[in-house]
Amino acid sequence: MHRTITILLLALFIIPGARLLAQQTNPDGKHLQNTAKSAKVFKPPVYLGHSKFAGGPIKKDMFSDLLRQGLTSQDSLGNKYKVIGFNFGYAERNLYEDSVGNLISMMDYSNEYCPGDTVSIDISRTTTTDIKDYLDGNPDNSDISKSIYSRAKPGDTVYFDQVQVSKYLNTAQTQLSNDIIFGRGFKCWIVK
Secondary structure, three states, rough: OOOHHHHHHHHHHHHHHHHHHHOOOOOOOOOOOOHHHHHHOOOEEEEEEEEEOEEEEEEHHHHHHHHHHOOOEEOOOEEEEEEEEEEEEEEEEEEEEOOOOEEEEEEEEEEEEEOOOOOHHHEEEEOOOOEEEOOOOEOOOOHHHHHHHHHHOOHHHEEEEEEEEEEEEOOOOEEEEEEEEEEEEEEEEEOO
């Protein structure tokens, strides 16, 4: 009885395993690769400003100048793409004090979708109205009221993700394709 059960259990495990192995090999005996994993999706490179900067360390002044120019995209064949929109992520390094009075460095994260090829007005403008501190009624000129150009400092990290682009159909860059694809996002960190 015990031997019969063992043989039946072995058969139950060996037959499905053999079928699975047979499905993964072609007639030549070579293993087939998973086509879903091997298929590459084309993502055109995206650059900061009218430069070839696509991520890495960048100085604050250069970052501000290139960010004002917006994002551009061009592939290796010279085809140009219009940036339709992107996610702008900003990780700002700040010093805080813990409950015992020790200074600790922490990151404050913000993320916003920006339509078009430049950062949205909420990120780029300096607020003209002061934020009121409701404890004493005086204006609070904290960093949140500054634009990204004056707020950026060494140690901060900027992310450009989910960049949507559309290919120009003519060399005059007037007619766009109806297809919107994702460009290659990048990250940069501000240095001195």
